[in-house]
Amino acid sequence: MAKELWKGNEAVAEAAIRAGCRYFFGYPITPQNEIPEYFARHMPEHDGVFLQAESEVAAINMAYGAAGSGARVMTSSSSPGISLKQEGISYIAGAELPVVIVNMMRGGPGLGSIAPGQSDYFQATRGGGNGDYRTVVLAPATIQEMTDLTQEAFDIADLYRIPVLVLADGMIGQMMEAVEWKKPKARKLPAKGWATDGTKGKREHNIINSLFIDPKDCTQHNQNLQKKHDLITQNEIRFEEYLTDDAEVLFVAYGTTARICQSAAIKLREAGVKAGVFRPISLWPYPEKELYLCANRGCVKTVVCAEMSMGQMIDDVKIALNGSKPVRFIGSGGGTFPTSAELMAAAHTALEGV
């Protein structure tokens, strides 16, 4: 199929529609406004519903209601708005509902800046809401990848009954790139016999709920969730390696930052330094073993974790490497990013340090 030029925010919305999502609830916030605007224009063509909610709190709870009713549903926002959704995400995880959430991250904390950021990594992967729960977190680095992952996100959400977060940043949302529309690999998805679509007098009532007042029941519920999390960890880890085979210095980065690391790796190689990039695509489940292997199977001497934040994913990098390699951090928060020159300098310093 021919390639088309798409803006990231519009592409993620179109990907949702192509995945059969017919319900979108959102609230305006920069840099993701083109997402609700795209749905506002195009949902009616598909007999779908776009609703501008009164807040992100309301939007995520509308998504809860729609998902509980058996529909494919999406909501999107950027950092401060995602904070407001955390309550709802915890309930969605607790009630085991499939919802796809997009975060076009910007600089923080607080109102922060409207420029691209990656400072919601902790919130995304550690659970910003209360309780022992997980959200699948998919971090695309290109618009092509975002359209592929977003379509698949709906299948993952339905398969495991879990919220899936597409974690991108304002850069990916705002820029335009070529996209070739592809269908995700077919998965066998279970029927939604649990949905509240009216008993029609033919079955017991269905209940969508996250309350288990008896602690024994709640413990059992947590154990069931954990089993599901383990299964997802087995099946859904994604990552990409770039020039890693003979790399002596290994960048670990995701999303936009990984792309800058790739440019830096090319330039480093031109200068005679063997650099490579390990790019986690699923941030939860994190490619922990895969990163360890990548850093320890060949000639990697040192690891540089790069982020558009003051250092968040580096915790997972350290957990994965488990002290096997020295790790340095380079990054900048608040809406700016490390340049490839800065990344190259960081690689040199790291190599000198070993």
Next chain:
Amino acid sequence: MAVVYQRSKGLTETEQHFCPGCTHGVIHKLVAEVMEELDIIGSTVGVASVGCSAFAYNYFACDMQQAAHGRAPAVATGIKRVHPDLAVFTYQGDGDLAAIGTAEIVHAAMRGEKITAIFVNNAIYGMTGGQMAPTTLLGQKATTAPLGRQKDLHGSPIRMAEMLATLDGCAYAERVMVTDPASIAKAKRAIKKAFTLQLAGAGFTMVELLSTCPTNWGLSPVEAIGWLKENLVPCYPLGVYADRAEQKEEAAK
């Protein structure tokens, strides 16, 4: 033998947990009977909220969702948009609807969301043990207002039926009480009208029910009924505050 009275088919067999003299149970019964009479148990989704009615999902025989504190109208919106042909109702206390969930209820009404809000006003936070609600009366004692609610400190009670009635999207808003057979019958008519208008597509509908909380009012069940009539009713006058039945005809066109 002829059956003169039985549990509504709109309720499950699950034993309810309400305190003696609490009128939550009466209100459950009324909603269930209305569903049964309209023959919509199989085509209704209810949304339980957070408060003493949190377990409503176990008590109503229709499909149910449990919502976060205050968010029931947003959850109901999601359900109704997916299943416009089903009846959707929320069941919310006054802390839930008139404090933490104010934005959600106001905007559901503003949008004319075709749902019915069953709003149980007992002038107190029941489940958490008697804290002040936005509906607590001036002078009424609560665990977080030990000297009684004071206007200059806490503001005056909020009247939700009147407030929501100002919104064009609110097709029906009535305040009733459930203290005696006559008022209970009236309350049931109000609930039935709200559901009927919802199903006719008229818009947002709500019934505010003045309800007892003997436990946290520190009164016996009988005293609580008297206290409600003497104190709650003057502050929260009963009656119909919005009846935009014409919206029904517009919707039909």
